[in-house]
Amino acid sequence: MERGKRKTPARPGASAKRTKVSTTAGTESTEERIKEAARKLFTQKGFAATRTRDIANEAGINLALLNYYFRSKQKLFDLVMMENFRKFLHGMTINFQDKSLTMENRLEKIVTAYIDFLTEFPDLPLFILNEIRGNPSRIADKVKKEIGPARSQFFKELKQSKKEGKIALDPFHFVANLVGLTVFPFVARPLLQRVTEVGDEQFNELMQERKKLVPIWLKMMMMPAGG
Amino acid sequence: MERGKRKTPARPGASAKRTKVSTTAGTESTEERIKEAARKLFTQKGFAATRTRDIANEAGINLALLNYYFRSKQKLFDLVMMENFRKFLHGMTINFQDKSLTMENRLEKIVTAYIDFLTEFPDLPLFILNEIRGNPSRIADKVKKEIGPARSQFFKELKQSKKEGKIALDPFHFVANLVGLTVFPFVARPLLQRVTEVGDEQFNELMQERKKLVPIWLKMMMMPAGG
DNA sequence: GAAATTTTTAATCAAATGATTAAAAATCTT
C-alpha cells in the first residue's frame, strides 16, 4: 500500500458475522478491556498526560490493538469522555423530576444519590471540569441534550416558587450552592483533608453526614430571611 | 564537547555583574517574560498539554532561551506552580488572622477578598486542584508551611466556639462550605452559566451578591439549629 | 478439515517535542 494512503481497516462488527459476545464473568471482551483501561487513565490524568502505551499496558494488550479497535487516541477519548459526561449529568439530574415529593424530600434524594455517586466515581467531577474548560463549545449541545428537559422543568418550579414568595433566591445561587456543597468536598478532597487533618474513614463519615446537612442548609438558604 | 556530557551553562546572575534591571514600564526582562508566558499557559492547560515551543512563542523569544534561563520545562513549571500555590493559599488565609473583628465581619472580609482574588485569577483554582491530585505529597509541606499558622489559630477558635455552644458544626464542614461556596462557582463557571442560562455580566453581578450572601449563609449554617 | 475471516503481535515509521550546541549579536568592562 502506498505511503500516506489510508486503508479502511476491518473493524470488528463491520463486516463480521461474529455474534457471540463473551458474557463470562471476569472475561471481558478485548474492546471493553481497552475502553475500561482508557477510562481509568484518561479520567485520572487527562487526555494530554495519558500515553496510548499506558492504556495498552493497563489493558494487557498490544498497542496496535488500540488503533485497530478505536482508530485513534482522540476517538477513544471522545468515546470515554462522552460516556463519563452522560453518567455525570445523569447522576446529577435523575432525581430532579420526581414531582410526587416535597421540595425538601426531593433535595434529600438528590443529594443522597449524588454523594453515593461521587463516592463511587470520585475522579469524575475534576475530569469533567477540565474537559469543559478545555473545550466549552463541544460540551454545549451535550448539556442541552442531557439535562435540557430536567433543567427546564426544575427551573420552572424554582421561578414559580420565587413568585409565590417561598424562595427569595436567584436560581443560579441555588444551583451553585446545591452542586458546590455536594461536589466540592470531593473535588478538593486532598486539600481539605490536609487542612482539616481528617483521615479517610472520617472523610467518608462526614460525607454521610452531609446527606442530611446539605438539604437542611439549602432549605435555610432559600428562606427570604437569607436573601 | 562530548555527547551526553552536560556543561554547566552560564546562568544569568550566576557570575554576571549585571546590576541594572530594566524597570521601564512595559519592558520586562526576558526571564520575566518567559515566566509570565509559562504561567499563563501552564495555568490554562496544565503541564502535559503545554509545549515549550508555545511558551517561547507566547513570550516572543527563541526556544533555546527557555532552557538557558530555566534549565528545563519541569524546573520552569515547578517555579510557576509554587508561586501560584503560594498566591492561592495566601489569598485564602490572609484574613483569617485578624482577631479584632467579630466572626461575622471576618467572614465577610475573607469572602470578599477571595471573590475579588478569584475574579482576577479565575484559572488558578482548577490548576491547583489538578496539581494536588497529580502530586499530593509534594503539596503537603507547602500547605503546612504556608497556612500552618493561620490554620491552627483559626481552628483553635472554631473548636473553642464549638465548646461554648456558639457553633454546632464540625470544622471540616465549615471549611468545606466556606471554600466550596466561594470557589466552586468559579471552578464550574462554564457549566453553571450554561445550565442556568446566565451571561458573563450577570455572572459577575451574582458574584458580587455572593460577597454578602455567603457570610450570611455560613453564619446560618453554624447555628445549632442547622447542625 | 481447508479456506476465509478476524484478531493479535512485533517491528517500524513519522511527527512532535524537550533539549543541546556552536556561532552570532549584544552588552559590559576597562
Place this chain on the structure above:
DNA sequence: AAGATTTTTAATCATTTGATTAAAAATTTC
C-alpha cells in the same frame, strides 16, 4: 575602542509517542 562576558539565535539531536504495516495466530465458515 578592544577584549571579555552575556544574551540570543538557527540548526540539530535524541527521545517519546501516536500510528501503521505485514505477518502470525486464532476463529469462523463452509
